[in-house]
Amino acid sequence: MGTQFWVKGTVLCKTGAQVVNATGPELDKFIGKISYGLFHGQRLKQCGLGGRPFRFSFFPSLMEVIPASLHISVIFFCSVLIVFSSVASAFFMYNAFGSPYETLHGPLGLYLWNFICCSCSCLVMILFASEVKFHRLSEKIANYNESTFVYKTYTERFDRSFWIILFTFLSHTLNILLIRLAGIQFPFQEAKEATVNTGASDLMY
Template sequence: MPAQQKKFIFCIAGVLSFACALGIAAAVGTQLWIKGTILCKTGALLVNATGPELEKFIGEIQYGLFYGERVRQCGLGGRPFRFSFFPDLLKIIPASIHVSVILFCTVLIVFALVGTGFFMYNAFGNPYETLHGPVGLYLWSFISCSCSCLIMILFSSEVKIHHLSEKIANYQEGSFIFKTHSEQFEDSFWIILVCFLVHFLNVLLIRLAGFKFPFSKSKESETTTGAVDLMY
């Protein structure tokens, strides 16, 4: 492939990687990860609410990685309540998983920026082998893909398996019990999925530029070495 086309491909990959870093940084600071509704089960059972009456006992909840907001509905009108994960909710949530999600988000931002720098260096500089050349580009893209995948898996398990929304809704509630009525992932979560796809696309762009995958090179070298050994 001509050098100009390689530069163009690496520039595109670098811009995509930088856009991912900005998108993730913005996503981490928002509360647009989960949005759902919470049913006040105790209040609904007390008045045997059904149909349209049940809506008076369904509140809303929305949160991110650091803070959120919920509207408490128990038949007497909505009461908004803001909360933060640190330090208020650390005792009731799976703290290790939650901290791991934040940690991997930070790692993802760092390696997305590192990948951006190396893509631009390969486009306009004079890269040498190992981590500065194509092997490094594959490595940074693979790490970014892995971090994106881990973030989605860990956060999904925290929300669905550990019932994060219910734990937040029942925080400091003595006489009322709340159950999750509905919940869905919001924009910030889908940004992580888009970043995963972008970094996977970057791997394909590196291959399109004419650089073979590292493991394919190693297989070829092993085959050549084995043939030489057989000759001697």
């Protein structure tokens, strides 16, 4: 989560390319690289005179040029995802080795932890994708503190950290399906005559 491998792309020095009317292989001299995550990143600017590497951090430098509320929301839901994924893993291990009966007949908690993790991971992907694509985050980073040259996103793709969030979402979704296939009934499908346990064990299991 804290790495810079969320987005990887290239940025074009539009001003320099227009000055010399660069096309074809000449355009490569004006294409730099950029990669960043939720907290920091690095960029390599090229405007025909060689690359200029530069490292940056979002806090506090870039908070004025990026959608700060959206970015903080992504970090918040990432934190919630980490916490509840850890909680879900701990209780699943306890459930598997400590109380086999609850593994087959466990109530609300087994669905609760996975649902929270699914919701948070889905929100992280949606919010971060909208920040990158709709708010043109890469261009804002590339043009930060630039008064002479104008940079434009040339290519852009999500990197490994983003896909780990997708894998987490799919894993918790698969957990819910496996719990259902194991014979555990959904809470709203339980018979009315069944006694409902609303104690602490509901949240544990």
